[in-house]
Amino acid sequence: MTAVLIPGLVLYSDAALLFMRLLVAAVFLSSGWGHVSDPVGRGKKIGMSPRFTVFLGSAEICGSLGVAFGALIQPAAIGLILLMLGAIQKKIFVWKTGFWGTKDQGWHYDLLIVAMNLVIAATGGGTYVLSPN
Secondary structure, eight states: OOOSSOOOOOOGGHHHHHHHHHHHHHHHHHHHHHHHOOOOHHHHHHTHHHOHHHHHHHOOOHHHHHHHTTSSSHHHHHHHHHHHHHHHHHIISSOOOOSOOOOOSSSSSHHHHHHHHHHHHHHHSSSOOOOOO
């Protein structure tokens, strides 16, 4: 049993999940489009080949569409989690970036995106999805 401080807010949980899904989708769609539209420049920035950068961008775009529309939402969210775990690994072990970061962005942001995708995967995205799990 879950303790609820403000019972009326539970009525908006599906709308809140939809908002979170759209926010996650916007982040990944923007990032993925940047990778796909300039694979050479983005690849140099992240230390990857242009071919892998296109693959990464395509995966981000596909995952963002799945999360936004609720089509295969759990595999899409899990895929985005794996991408973010790769980003966290690179920031910690390759770039030696701290949790909050120094001159560059830390990996706290990436961890928040992982948590958001965990909620999306665990809840199936709520009611407002194209294909319920």
